[in-house]
Amino acid sequence: MSGRERFGARLAKAVAARGPLCAGIDPHPGLIEAWGLPLDASGLERFALSATEVLAAQAAVVKPQSAFFESFGAAGVRVLERVVSTARDAGALVLLDVKRGDIGSTMGAYTAAYVAEGAAIAADAITVSPYLGFGSLAQCAETAVSAGRGIFVLARTSNPEAGEVQNAKLPDGRTVAQAIVDSVAALNAGAEPLGDVGVVVGATVPPGELDLSRLNGPVLAPGFGAQGATVADLRALFGASLPGVLPASSRDILKHGPEQAALRQAVERVAEVLADPQENGQ
Numbered sequence: 001m002s003g004r005e006r007f008g009a010r011l012a013k014a015v016a017a018r019g020p021l022c023a024g025i026d027p028h029p030g031l032i033e034a035w036g037l038p039l040d041a042s043g044l045e046r047f048a049l050s051a052t053e054v055l056a057a058q059a060a061v062v063k064p065q066s067a068f069f070e071s072f073g074a075a076g077v078r079v080l081e082r083v084v085s086t087a088r089d090a091g092a093l094v095l096l097d098v099k100r101g102d103i104g105s106t107m108g109a110y111t112a113a114y115v116a117e118g119a120a121i122a123a124d125a126i127t128v129s130p131y132l133g134f135g136s137l138a139q140c141a142e143t144a145v146s147a148g149r150g151i152f153v154l155a156r157t158s159n160p161e162a163g164e165v166q167n168a169k170l171p172d173g174r175t176v177a178q179a180i181v182d183s184v185a186a187l188n189a190g191a192e193p194l195g196d197v198g199v200v201v202g203a204t205v206p207p208g209e210l211d212l213s214r215l216n217g218p219v220l221a222p223g224f225g226a227q228g229a230t231v232a233d234l235r236a237l238f239g240a241s242l243p244g245v246l247p248a249s250s251r252d253i254l255k256h257g258p259e260q261a262a263l264r265q266a267v268e269r270v271a272e273v274l275a276d277p278q279e280n281g282q
């Protein structure tokens with residue numbers, strides 16, 4: 001175990017201090033242009049660092065989506081590295097959205113890249129895909145946890161196509177998504193205040209599909225905002241107090257740039273809506 005506090009404990013503290021919002025940093029080409037910036041690595045850099053300065057000062061967690069940086073090649077990856085370090089310096093936890101999943105030996109290289117001790121692009125957590133078999137992630141989870149970091153395992157994603165695989169039934173009657181949740185729950189058993197391994201469950205998912213009661217870990221809930229899910233949907237899906245749930249929103253916040261003051265207000269508005277137990281819409 002590294003000297004670093006466990007990821008679940010760091011996350012619980014960050015959420016207590018700043019609220020549960022996970023602010024996505026997704027430099028879509030359309031948004032870069034809407035901010036009046038050139039569609040090249042310099043425009044990407046100005047967009048991403050300006051957004052990071054605002055979002056990482058306010059939100060508990062920021063989630064840069066790697067693909068939007070990778071699409072600019074090596075220069076884009078250098079910007080991503082700066083986003084990660086800038087966000088951590090500003091006090092936010094960085095959940096790097098890379099959705100990696102591969103055979104165990106190759107997962108080792110992704111682990112070294114992002115969540116092992118001394119990782120090249122050191123995030124606090126990454127998103128991973130269990131669809132090569134949950135066991136292919138075992139070493140990644142163990143290494144991340146012992147480095148004080150975490151992983152978020154895709155269970156039931158927000159996209160409309162997700163159900164065909166994730167709601168397929170296993171011979172024991174559970175859905176594939178439920179089996180993923182249960183495997184994560186086993187890793188988190190006994191951890192306090194929260195385990196280090198999260199799941200991803202889209203905010204757009206119909207209520208009642210999943211039993212998260214034994215998860216004892218965080219839930220990343222994208223789909224809030226631009227994909228149509230509201231706070232009422234979050235409450236219907238996860239319960240009124242949303243324990244451990246990180247509602248994630250990217251475009252719906254970023255569209256308020258490029259002025260940093262307007263971005264800041266957009267984050268504040270979302271945070272207020274999430275904090276208000278009476279709020280049923282968005």
Ligand SMILES: O=C(O)c1cc(=O)[nH]c(=O)n1[C@@H]1O[C@H](COP(=O)(O)O)[C@@H](O)[C@H]1O
Nearest residue numbers: 065097127157158202222226227249250251
């Ligand atoms: O893992 C994710 O972050 C993720 C999982 C999922 O089920 N659905 C989903 O939209 N995401 C990501 O969450 C972000 C959603 O962006 P907005 O729809 O703009 O808020 C994107 O970066 C997606 O790649």
